[in-house]
Amino acid sequence: MIGVKSIALVVLAGAAAALSITSGALSIDHFTEITIPSAFAIGLFASTAAALVAFGARPGTKSRAALALRRGRPVLAVDLPRAHPEVRELPSLAQRALLVGMFACLGLATFTTDATARIASVPEELAAPSRAEYCLPDAPTPVAAPTPVAAPPPPVDQAGCALVKRAYQLGYAKTLGSCAPRAAPVAPAAAKPAAREVCDRRELDEPFLHYTWRRVVETARGASPVDAVGSRIDELATRVDYLEDLLADIKHSITGTPHGSHHVWITLPDPHPKSSLHVFTGEEPCTSTFADLPLWPAWTAASPPSELVEHVFGQLLFATRFGTPASCSDYTIHWDAPRDACARLAADPEGFLDAHDALAPIRAVLDRRRRQAALRRLAVALDHEPTLPEPPPASSVVSVACFVVDPRAADAFTGRSLVVDGETILLREATTRAIAGRGAGPLELYARLAQLLAGSMPVRDRTAAEPLDSLAEPDFPLARLEPLAALDPFVERDVRSLLERPEVVEVYPFDRHLHAFVDAFRRVYFAQRGRL
Amino acid sequence: MKRAIVVIGALAAVAHAAPAGEARVAHLAAALTELRAGDPYALERELHEAIRLRCRTGGATTSCMIGVARELCGKRSCLAAADVIVTNQHAERDLVDEPTRMRLVRTSSDYHAAVLVELRARYAILAAELALARPAASLALQIDRLCVERDQIARRCASDAAACLGSLPYQRCAAALVWFASTEPRGANP
Numbered sequence: 001m002i003g004v005k006s007i008a009l010v011v012l013a014g015a016a017a018a019l020s021i022t023s024g025a026l027s028i029d030h031f032t033e034i035t036i037p038s039a040f041a042i043g044l045f046a047s048t049a050a051a052l053v054a055f056g057a058r059p060g061t062k063s064r065a066a067l068a069l070r071r072g073r074p075v076l077a078v079d080l081p082r083a084h085p086e087v088r089e090l091p092s093l094a095q096r097a098l099l100v101g102m103f104a105c106l107g108l109a110t111f112t113t114d115a116t117a118r119i120a121s122v123p124e125e126l127a128a129p130s131r132a133e134y135c136l137p138d139a140p141t142p143v144a145a146p147t148p149v150a151a152p153p154p155p156v157d158q159a160g161c162a163l164v165k166r167a168y169q170l171g172y173a174k175t176l177g178s179c180a181p182r183a184a185p186v187a188p189a190a191a192k193p194a195a196r197e198v199c200d201r202r203e204l205d206e207p208f209l210h211y212t213w214r215r216v217v218e219t220a221r222g223a224s225p226v227d228a229v230g231s232r233i234d235e236l237a238t239r240v241d242y243l244e245d246l247l248a249d250i251k252h253s254i255t256g257t258p259h260g261s262h263h264v265w266i267t268l269p270d271p272h273p274k275s276s277l278h279v280f281t282g283e284e285p286c287t288s289t290f291a292d293l294p295l296w297p298a299w300t301a302a303s304p305p306s307e308l309v310e311h312v313f314g315q316l317l318f319a320t321r322f323g324t325p326a327s328c329s330d331y332t333i334h335w336d337a338p339r340d341a342c343a344r345l346a347a348d349p350e351g352f353l354d355a356h357d358a359l360a361p362i363r364a365v366l367d368r369r370r371r372q373a374a375l376r377r378l379a380v381a382l383d384h385e386p387t388l389p390e391p392p393p394a395s396s397v398v399s400v401a402c403f404v405v406d407p408r409a410a411d412a413f414t415g416r417s418l419v420v421d422g423e424t425i426l427l428r429e430a431t432t433r434a435i436a437g438r439g440a441g442p443l444e445l446y447a448r449l450a451q452l453l454a455g456s457m458p459v460r461d462r463t464a465a466e467p468l469d470s471l472a473e474p475d476f477p478l479a480r481l482e483p484l485a486a487l488d489p490f491v492e493r494d495v496r497s498l499l500e501r502p503e504v505v506e507v508y509p510f511d512r513h514l515h516a517f518v519d520a521f522r523r524v525y526f527a528q529r530g531r532l
Numbered sequence: 533m534k535r536a537i538v539v540i541g542a543l544a545a546v547a548h549a550a551p552a553g554e555a556r557v558a559h560l561a562a563a564l565t566e567l568r569a570g571d572p573y574a575l576e577r578e579l580h581e582a583i584r585l586r587c588r589t590g591g592a593t594t595s596c597m598i599g600v601a602r603e604l605c606g607k608r609s610c611l612a613a614a615d616v617i618v619t620n621q622h623a624e625r626d627l628v629d630e631p632t633r634m635r636l637v638r639t640s641s642d643y644h645a646a647v648l649v650e651l652r653a654r655y656a657i658l659a660a661e662l663a664l665a666r667p668a669a670s671l672a673l674q675i676d677r678l679c680v681e682r683d684q685i686a687r688r689c690a691s692d693a694a695a696c697l698g699s700l701p702y703q704r705c706a707a708a709l710v711w712f713a714s715t716e717p718r719g720a721n722p
Contacts, residue, residue, distance in 0.1 A: 295683050295686075296684070320686065321687070321688060466593045466594065466595075467593070469594065469595050469598065475598075475611050475615070476598045476601070476611070476614075476615045476618065477555070477556065477559055477703075478559070478615045478618075478619040478703040479597065479601075479615050479618040479619045479622065480594065480598070481619075481701065481702065482594045482619060482701075482704075485626070503555075503556075506553070506680055506702075507556075507680065507703065509683070509699075509701035510683070511687075512699060515699075
């Protein structure tokens, strides 16, 4: 039985030798090119690697696995006793020699002259001073190639010399005299001196402590303690000037002053009248009131108009299904408003607002806006980049509106401006005769409230829909509904009559049409509104 | 016999429906019965070919499609089933987006069969919603209720959400579910 250790060594050494022969590492030419450093590196590598492997392989010990021949077939015997008498190994010296030979072959293939030179130069390159840290002498500029000597300029023809030249050529005159050819003078090109950077980094022969001291002195040279203290005092004085604004801004942040205050007075009764239980339960937050609004509730003639108004108001402003909503905490609906709310508001803004608990939140928002503008001025005074954005106009963060339902009045819409605390805000009023839950009533209400809030709505193009078959026919009731997917009742007035039929309203594809309407409204409305 | 089954099925469903939706539920029940009784894929293919031949000028309008379907059914009792098929065919362009249709054109030997497979994948999402909806006395009633109420709640899908169907008009929702519930799946290249 032959130990696997010997077999493996022979195979590996043979493979290394074969590879070396194939790559030419064992050729005579290769040996003649080897330099002394290469030979030293190969010898060092071969002896070190062989010693390390031999230390682990223990050539003096027999393998515990061996290859045997039984009935002419090779069999691997494993887990043999350490000193099994039948296991034969190469002598220890031969194994070591094979190891050295194998690594020498590898070294011959790898440690070529170039590779050894590169490896030898690594420490020198690592220790070389870097240009980022030291002032290094300028790299020698390459010797400029000799500039070709310019050909002498052609002789300058002088006036009145033609006859003299002719006489000279024919031999009648011995010299040309003043007509001798003269070359045009060539102005010498001025040499441009190369710009040289002033280096304040460490000099190559500069001790480290000297360099450190030099840096400290350079840093402190331009700074005067008196100037520094003076600038700090100026900064402090500027901040003191804005102290009230700073404190007020902090107060607004802590107390949670609204970022906007918009009030709508509606002449309808509160759809959620307050009972005595409100004392204990508190008011329902607006986020809950307007969360999960159904798309198109089954309104009837008996549906309370105020519920319908609240629903449409919520859909236009706060429904998340149509994209980014407004913040409902910035809006207050004042139900049960008097018929002449807007007239009274215009006559005595502050008195009316105060009577309806609207003055305090409006003033808080206006004050917050003023403070925000003041803090931006402070940043400019301190030569800092303002961190707060430019506050929107007062009319964007505060607004008042009235929605009047009066059966005796005609439909109307007016707009004017008010002055509260020196700031101009908008007042809009819409009057409608009635609110109907059936038919096109909700559509009219959507349009009316959108106008009240946004002032105007973009005119939307009519949809190019296919003609609608009669929905009254009994056959193909599903297919007959298909054109409704493209027939927008907000735009196509012809289809509004269909909404008188509850069974059509139940299946009308309102989602995409309402989506288009609210999207158009919000694009107009949000362009007029802002938040602090 | 077939007519009797249709009538009985429709009556059973209507018995549990609310008055406003009685006709709708009866129609859905009739469509389910008709599709289950015959070969829905054969009828679908037949309708598709006829509509392709006669309604292609300027896009197939529902009135033309209805006319073709009415003619094709003739004396056969397949009007309710044809209504479902026509609605699904009319909604095809809205349910399968342009890139998907282009892919199907490139990769399928039978475009229409491939579209049916693609639509079925979308119907399956609806069917999952139906399975999770509160049970009703009949399948037709459950489909009707789901499709009437489905758009009432906010339904927004992320652009890359594969298993999400956004807002869907009633008739498309109902037709899709009736087709899905009454047919077996088929490969794109049968």
